Amino acid sequence: MLSFKRILLVTSNGRKLSQKGLGNFAAQRKIKDNENTKPKMPKLVIFDKDGTLICFHSMWVPWALEVSNRVCMRMNMDLSSAILQELGICPVRPGLLAEGTMDQINQVLTGLVVRSSGIESNQARSIVDQCTAGGDTATKNSIKTIGDIREMFEKLQQHNTKLAICTMDKRDNTVHTLEKLQLGKYIDYVFCCDDKGFVPKPHPDNAWKICKDLRIDPTDAIMVGDTKADINMALSAGLGSAVGVLSGVGCSDYLANANMLLDKATDLVDIFYGSAQQSC
Ligand SMILES: [Mg+2]
Numbered sequence: 001m002l003s004f005k006r007i008l009l010v011t012s013n014g015r016k017l018s019q020k021g022l023g024n025f026a027a028q029r030k031i032k033d034n035e036n037t038k039p040k041m042p043k044l045v046i047f048d049k050d051g052t053l054i055c056f057h058s059m060w061v062p063w064a065l066e067v068s069n070r071v072c073m074r075m076n077m078d079l080s081s082a083i084l085q086e087l088g089i090c091p092v093r094p095g096l097l098a099e100g101t102m103d104q105i106n107q108v109l110t111g112l113v114v115r116s117s118g119i120e121s122n123q124a125r126s127i128v129d130q131c132t133a134g135g136d137t138a139t140k141n142s143i144k145t146i147g148d149i150r151e152m153f154e155k156l157q158q159h160n161t162k163l164a165i166c167t168m169d170k171r172d173n174t175v176h177t178l179e180k181l182q183l184g185k186y187i188d189y190v191f192c193c194d195d196k197g198f199v200p201k202p203h204p205d206n207a208w209k210i211c212k213d214l215r216i217d218p219t220d221a222i223m224v225g226d227t228k229a230d231i232n233m234a235l236s237a238g239l240g241s242a243v244g245v246l247s248g249v250g251c252s253d254y255l256a257n258a259n260m261l262l263d264k265a266t267d268l269v270d271i272f273y274g275s276a277q278q279s280c
Pocket residue numbers: 048049050051052098225226227248
């Protein structure tokens with residue numbers, strides 16, 4: 001079992017920190033907690049993609065607005081508020097867009113269209129499928145990584161740590177995004193929501209399959225993600241550690257089950273090697 005220390009986001013006298021100050025405090029406390037103890041290196045790091053490696057807002061908010069406009073135009077109804085509420089936009093918060101598969105998103109939007117318009121479910125599903133299928137997030141020029149992901153991957157690879165991505169996004173979007181950002185060559189395993197055998201997070205099967213295929217004992221692997229689904233998948237799979245990051249949709253309260261909380265995934269390099277990191 002890996003020996004990560006849990007990072008607490010409360011002061012020593014129990015004072016609750018403001019949300020604004022949580023990020024800096026987490027980083028300061030993280031460094032303090034790890035001054036004298038270096039955790040054992042994992043043999044495998046499984047990363048969530050959106051909100052963990054890729055800036056969630058730059059990738060999915062433009063897509064959500066585009067899909068909302070398409071559905072409104074097709075139905076000739078203003079459903080934008082309800083659609084964005086269901087997806088978890090305005091502000092971006094934990095919700096379907098961050099935690100659901102595309103099929104789950106389409107199911108919920110179909111229900112919304114049926115309730116709002118009274119049309120048949122099959123017809124509504126067809127309209128929703130057409131509206132969501134056209135939005136290719138990987139082609140957006142606004143996509144950016146959270147910190148220097150390439151440097152982190154290189155560091156981990158130099159120390160023979162295998163790298164995997166487990167995402168609720170589709171494979172074509174995921175592969176195109178990784179290629180666009182020139183990150184694909186570092187990844188040993190990519191597991192996406194439309195791959196055979198994928199079960200929506202937080203089911204542990206995804207983590208177990210990745211570990212099995214890469215011949216890594218689950219206790220020698222860690223999971224890094226920005227949602228409860230990521231953290232709970234890691235915990236239910238018995239991974240060495242569930243690492244939450246505050247760079248996506250989740251705050252510290254939301255990610256309370258995590259074994260460790262970091263401001264962003266690239267802080268792992270500080271944890272393992274103690275080197276300074278560049279900011280996003
Ligand atoms: Mg995420």
